[in-house]
Amino acid sequence: MTPKSFVSALAAADLPSVFNPWRDRCSIHDRRDAAARRRANLESVIAAALHARVETIWIARDLGYRGGRRTGVPLTDEVHLTHAAALMGGIALERATEGPAIAERTAAIIWQVLSRIGQPVMLWNVFPFHPHEADDPMSNRCHTRAEREATWPMLQALVSMLQPKRIVAIGRDAHLALDGLDIPTTAIRHPSYGGQREFIDGMFDLYGIADTPRAPELPLEPRYAAAVTCALA
Template identity: 50%
Template sequence: MTPTAFVNALSELKLDNVFNPYSDVCAVHDRADAAFARRRNLKGYLRAAVSMGVDTIWMGRDLGYRGGRRTGLALTDEFHLPEMTQRYPGTNFKQATLGPAVAERTASEIWSVLRSLTLPPLLWNVFPFHPHEPNNPFSNRKFTARELLLVDDLNEKLIKWLNIRRIVAIGQDASQYSSRFGLEVITIRHPSYGGVTDFRNGMSELYDIPCQYFKSKKDQGVLF
């Protein structure tokens, strides 16, 4: 498996009411070359993960319309692309959309912890696309069982290819899914819906880092 082969396999999947950021272009927000830019971003990210010897995945559920739909990168919004470039050597992430960078609350919390780590994890999702409600592309919904089956093999290949040893599941959906791979799985509450304190406490315990070191963009006065 190579980054190019993996990203190409992702880009070939087409599903109803699912935005594939590696092949689809949003008529409202995207630049004309947005799908190409997101493929390039993900390829560079995977190359960096291999080079760094990343052995842990932080796994969320799926891409959100304010975050991964726009960047093509799990748990990462446009606001954190420059910081992501700094944390993953050899990358140069580019915004694929028009206008100012958009921030997302979940990504802000993820990055509040990630910037405190010496070796960052690979950020990934159970379902690596953006599922949305019919006729409402800027909404979020959970993937279906049928949709999940279509990406299961790719997720397994990614984990084996990168020699992943541990999965930090962000939320119960990711936790239940991750158990199938026979790896160590640590479940942390998702920061959405009032879970910020539990999320930070869980990460603090896992990485032995005091919570006061976790300062999100929201804490710094960034509007969402």
């Protein structure tokens, strides 16, 4: 599978109460060609990962509505698109939305750590799309087991294409869901819900980076103030 065929396969998926950023267009925030821009962004990132022969994939649970849903690049909000472009070798990544750039707390912490690591990694999610409540497209929910099983072949295809030596599971839910992959997987605490310091420490230990003075915990975004209930069994 090539980056182009992989992104095309993603774009073909259509699931209820799920926003597919490489297929769908938000009538409120997106530009007219938003889905095409996000497809181009992801294709460029995967191609750059292949060129750089990335050895590690970081995998979280689902796309968030402030991050990959808007950019087409997992775990990356609009504020950090330029960071992603630089880390992946100076590729071109474009915004797909109108209005001011939106920040996401998790993406901010992810890219704070990546800026210290200084080496390209592939960012992904167990469930590659943005699952939301049926009556609220700007909400976050955990994907279901059926949704994960329906998209599992895409995760396998990405792993087969990149051939990583290691996978880093971000959060307990992601770690449990990735149990079926035949690749060494390291679990790191998710940075949300008070896990910022543990996430940073875990990643720095994994990459052998000396610690720095502790940054203050970033405040929770309003929609993340209550934990998202997740039952993937």
